[in-house]
Amino acid sequence: MNNSKYKALDVKNRCENKLHINFKSGKECNGWFIYNKRKVARITVPHGRKNIPQKTYLSMANQLKLSVDDFDRFLDCPLKEDEYIRILKKQISNL
Amino acid sequence: MKTVLGRNADWRSFQASAITIEHDAFTPVSGSAFAGVEVDTWAFIGSSETIFTSHSQREVYNLKKLEERIEKLETFCKHNVCNIQIHRLINFDLNTSLNIIIEPDGEGFIARSPDFPLYGYSNDFIESIEMLKREIESLYEDLIENDDYTEEWLKIKSFLKNILKTK
Numbered sequence: 703m704n705n706s707k708y709k710a711l712d713v714k715n716r717c718e719n720k721l722h723i724n725f726k727s728g729k730e731c732n733g734w735f736i737y738n739k740r741k742v743a744r745i746t747v748p749h750g751r752k753n754i755p756q757k758t759y760l761s762m763a764n765q766l767k768l769s770v771d772d773f774d775r776f777l778d779c780p781l782k783e784d785e786y787i788r789i790l791k792k793q794i795s796n797l
Numbered sequence: 798m799k800t801v802l803g804r805n806a807d808w809r810s811f812q813a814s815a816i817t818i819e820h821d822a823f824t825p826v827s828g829s830a831f832a833g834v835e836v837d838t839w840a841f842i843g844s845s846e847t848i849f850t851s852h853s854q855r856e857v858y859n860l861k862k863l864e865e866r867i868e869k870l871e872t873f874c875k876h877n878v879c880n881i882q883i884h885r886l887i888n889f890d891l892n893t894s895l896n897i898i899i900e901p902d903g904e905g906f907i908a909r910s911p912d913f914p915l916y917g918y919s920n921d922f923i924e925s926i927e928m929l930k931r932e933i934e935s936l937y938e939d940l941i942e943n944d945d946y947t948e949e950w951l952k953i954k955s956f957l958k959n960i961l962k963t964k
Contacts, residue, residue: 730928730935741946744939746932748918755903761916794947 704774705759713754713762714747716777721786735766735786737797742790743767767793871922875901881908886930889937889961899925913953937961 710731717723717733723745725733732746745765748758763773767790768781775781791797873879882894899908905920908929915936917928940946940954 726935730931732932732935734939739945741939741950744914744936744950746916752903755905755907755918757900757902757907758916758918761907761909761914765914794949797947 703756703759703770704777705754705756707753708759708777709753710747710750712777713745716779717745717747717766720776720783722783737787737790740797742794742797874899874906874922877901881926883926883930886934886961887927888934889963892960892962895933895960897926897929912956933957 714725714731717735718725721735723733723735725731725747730746731749732744734741735743735745743766745762747762748754754762759773760770763770766773766776766786768776768786772781772789776786787797870879879899881897881899883891883897884894885891895910895912897908897910899906899922902918905918906922906925908917908925909915910929910933913933913936915929915932917925917930917932919925919928936953937957940950940957944951946954
């Protein structure tokens with residue numbers, strides 16, 4: 703688990719740049735991954751500049767429907783949007 | 798007033814009117830406009846300690862004793878998984894209580910609900926619950942905009958529609 707490697711802002715930036723997620727501004731920082739005009743996954747990124755605690759990191763991975771390994775790869779960069787969609791399609795019928 | 802859980806400034810916004818402590822010897826304070834605080838929780842601490850609050854049984858209890866009890870709860874949660882039931886959100890009441898799991902996470906706490914893929918994180922124990930409540934309300938606001946969601950979210954939308962009621 704690479705939670706000590708990343709800060710919340712890194713997760714937000716990856717989600718914006720790789721999955722085109724638009725985050726709400728304000729008290730809650732959350733946004734939807736949209737595929738084929740349907741909202742599929744919703745992630746919340748905590749405020750703050752510190753490293754991400756383990757359970758929060760795991761919760762964000764779950765929100766994106768990724769395993770911790772895949773979430774690590776998502777943040778490290780090898781996992782791109784097309785692979786992400788393939789992972790989602792394995793989990794969600796009729797996506 | 799002593800600061801409790803970093804929430805001193807927010808005590809009054811808690812609308813302190815309804816506290817019921819079950820299985821405990823908290824003394825109701827009568828004739829006071831602000832003598833208690835509503836914590837909305839039903840928490841199990843070990844096998845013997847329980848905090849239960851319910852707006853259906855509106856009573857006001859001694860604030861100092863409640864502060865002590867919440868501090869106990871926070872201390873317990875620093876090292877243990879804590880199960881809590883909430884009876885309302887920020888702007889909504891709940892037709893049925895929701896189970897919340899609070900765990901220590903790094904320097905803070907993470908509050909999660911088994912019913913939704915949501916969490917609330919904060920360095921403050923109570924604040925983590927508040928953050929989760931905000932998350933649930935924020936999700937509901939998103940979901941009622943339209944039906945452009947996968948089946949999973951439409952089910953959650955239906956569930957939330959059934960349990961949320963305007964205060």
